[in-house]
Amino acid sequence: MNFRRALIALLVVGLLPFNPAGAQLTVQILKGMAESVPIAIVPLAWDGAGPPPYDVAATVHADLERSGRFRPLARAQLVDQPHAASEVDVADWRMLKIDYVLVGRLSALPDGRYEIRYELVSVANGERLLGTAVPVDPKALKRASHRVSDAVYERILGVRGAFATRIAYVAVEGPVNKRSYRLIVSDADGANERIVFGSPDPIMSPAWSPDGRSLAYVSFHSGLSAVYVQTLATGAQVQVSAKSGINGAPAFSPDGSQMALALSRRDGNVDVYVLTLASQELKRITDDPSIDTEPAWAPDGRSLYFTSDRAGGPQVYQVGVEPGARARRVTFEGGYNARPRPSPDGRQLAVVTLDRGAYRIAVVDAKQGGLQVLSNGQQDESPSFAPNGADILYTSRVSGRDMLAIVSSDGRIQQQVAASAGELREAAWSPFLN
């Protein structure tokens, strides 16, 4: 791909006063959709004393632009600044080739909260597509703005937006003999970074609980690998698996009661297990002399996808969690397919595939096995679907440095997320958060 030609926008996300990771994140759209939707996002009117407490429209503008699916009109080019659907003159916007106009007001409520009122107008026919008023706590204005983006995205594209979600990732700094590892959670746009856990020993494989309140991960800080679950609100860390050998690849079941894991026990044979968290009951799912690892739950919670080299090279298999279930091979194209992650609807799997000498992200039809390569790096890994299934977050090694990247699940949009210092890897996209 010609990067220069494809580079349609560059924006810097979140100049944070509090930046514990010491790494400024930037999101760069490498490839956007030619048919991205032209939209005008008018700054909200402010009904209150002093300056407006938050620029809701700027956040919505940045969200929609960063998605690669919208082309928001630059603020300086807004010909008019209406604040209600009734004030929108569609003829003006039609001349600018704008398809939708978002307008609204931000008001101070008597109880100290704010109200965001917004309306979305179709320029084609003047129809009011959205009309919503939401009360918002002062500290939640940014999250509420992301929810406005979610609503606009869904009304126009027919897919729920995932702007008001979060991502977890591992940040690594330092030379090979003196690394520091941090597990970080940020908003989906890279803002609001918080360190969940830090160690000079490796941290790996973060995985969200289905309620979005906890993270499971692997840490070597005890000297050996162990799986921990940490509650984000309190920081409380519980060790859930520290058996002899590997304790790796944790994945919460869709109902959150169980965790799939890769364990090697004493004999070194890596197999997939399911741990019931309340009782600590451990159930062996695979029993094969090959490597069986990287389990991921099917959305119905009745089967697991995993990586196995039982046929020689690593390939993706599926196995039921009931006793005696036989594994079924899912991937057949190419000599290396690993680290499956099912899409939220269960129809596709994101995998790492070896494509003409390069490790890339691909999607595989979960039933038919057909494979489509989406990314174009040399060392891409760790795919994670957005909860709406529209995008896949992954790690891409560029010039010897791991950074995060996003590709739409149809491959048409590509974005890169880089830190100003250090490396970012193994990102996991949160579920929808309430």
Added chain:
Amino acid sequence: MRSLPVLTIVIGVLVLAGCGKKPTTVPDGAASTASGESETGTATGEGQVGEGRELPGASGAAGGGPSGVANVIYFDFDRSDIRPEYASLINSHAKFLAGSSGVKIRVEGHTDERGSREYNIALAERRAQAVRRALMLQGAGDAQLTTVSYGEERPSTAGSDESAYEKNRRVELVYGR
């Protein structure tokens, strides 16, 4: 390789992270450090200098094992079989361990950076287990050996080319841990 200041940082980080619960001690005795090491310092004869004794917490990589014998075994891409050239290296370590039953080592498996991380953890575990089995076949005791797989997480050499990859596909025998 960990040193005392690093251990301090681990604890510091745990405190800073506000952990409600300290991680419990991992079973299988990997945390023991200096219990048997005085044996390695036993004088071996009149006028001779014995094996250097590791101070607790110090890196064991440079000492504690048979003198003059390397402690790293390198592997081919995606392979875990031990190349014939390492037979004498493994034999020396096995004999040393057989003769010093109180000495414990960590068998640390590693891969290069290519491919999926957890798969590489499994591949590096397989390498570590291959070395563990070879050591046991030649006299080392099961209780003397702890395996740990770091996959691609702890390269010895930075870089994304074959010269770095071949140095990173390895098993290290670490004494005094």
